[in-house]
Each structure stands twice: as structure tokens, then as C-alpha cells.
Amino acid sequence: MNTVDTDSRTTGSLPAFNARTLGLMFVAGFFATVAFDLLGQIISPGLGFSRLSPHGLARSLLGSLGLPNGDFAGYFVHFYLVGLIGYPVGWLFVFRPIWHRIAGQTNWFLPSAIYGFGLWVLAIGGTTSVADLPFFLNFTGIAWVALVGHMLGTGIMKKRGTLQFPGQRPVTMDEKSPSFAGSSIAGNAILVDGDRWTHS
Numbered sequence: 001m002n003t004v005d006t007d008s009r010t011t012g013s014l015p016a017f018n019a020r021t022l023g024l025m026f027v028a029g030f031f032a033t034v035a036f037d038l039l040g041q042i043i044s045p046g047l048g049f050s051r052l053s054p055h056g057l058a059r060s061l062l063g064s065l066g067l068p069n070g071d072f073a074g075y076f077v078h079f080y081l082v083g084l085i086g087y088p089v090g091w092l093f094v095f096r097p098i099w100h101r102i103a104g105q106t107n108w109f110l111p112s113a114i115y116g117f118g119l120w121v122l123a124i125g126g127t128t129s130v131a132d133l134p135f136f137l138n139f140t141g142i143a144w145v146a147l148v149g150h151m152l153g154t155g156i157m158k159k160r161g162t163l164q165f166p167g168q169r170p171v172t173m174d175e176k177s178p179s180f181a182g183s184s185i186a187g188n189a190i191l192v193d194g195d196r197w198t199h200s
Helices: 019-046 054-064 071-103 109-130 135-139 141-159
Strands: 189-192 195-198
Touching: 019 054, 019 071, 019 141, 054 071, 054 109, 071 109, 071 141, 109 135, 109 141, 135 141
Parallel strands: none
Antiparallel strands: 189 195
């Protein structure tokens, strides 16, 4: 039976940038964006809280930069550029390696919550300032729904970062290094949500 070393010096390394990683990023970003929009546009108003429609923030940002800011542009920026690309890239290639260097392997909840909080600060604090909107939207109800949405979305993105296709070993957003996928032990040792699993 082979095992994978879980030393924190190696767990922070960047994953291979290949078709599998790219596909996994898109799937994780898709689930996160759908959860974010489901909360903001259906669940939150259904419970009597604010409705959150992030494409409006994207439209305001585009307009303040002098770019086309119609509905299509807002949805394109929100769903494709931010949801499918920006959030997963930020997690996989920026936040996760830093987190693993500092804290090592931990439960998925804490780093996901911190990453979601950071995204909320960036979106509702930073982007609103650039888009000529009130700082943190004056901390109205929409700001708090956005906080919950960002934390929920990143948690789901992290949990959906583990996929298993029929007949294949699981593919994870937490595989240790570019050389892991092609190593001789790739079929015998895997990482699933930061936990080491081995099989022979």
C-alpha cells in the first residue's frame, strides 16, 4: 500500500494546470454561483430579507469604467468571469496555497468561511467604491445577504471541488503538486477534501 506525504510544505504547492483542473474549477464555480444566486434571488426574499442580484453590481462597475453595462454584460461578468473563473482561480491558485503554508491541512469549513469573507470585503467594500456606490452599500440588508452568499458559495465551491467520474479515481481541487497526477502512485493514493486516503 502506498501513501502520500501530508507534510505542510508540499500541501501548499500549486496544482497542475491542465484540462482536469480547469474542468473541476468550472464545475465548482458553477455550483458556487448557482448557490449564491439561489440564496440571493429566491431564498432570501422568500424569508423576507433583501434580494441580491450581483449582476447589478457588475453593471455599475462596468458603467463607472466607461464600458458597456447592459444586462448581458452584467450577467456575463457575474456568472462567467467572476463565478466560473475568478472565484475558483482565487481559491485554487492564491488563497489555498497560502492557507496551507500557514495552517497546513485543516477542515474545509474555516478556510472556506475566511475566503468567503474576503470575497465579500472585496466585492461589497472594494468594488462598490470603484463603482461609485455607497461603501459596503451602507451596511443595508443587501450587504448582509451578500456576506452569507459569499460564505455559502465558497463552502459549496470547496465541497464541490471533489468529483469522481465513473470508473476513475476522485479528482480534487486539493491534489498536492503538479507531479502528483502523473506519478506512479496516482492510482493508489488520493486526497479528498484535504484528507489522505489510500487503497491498494
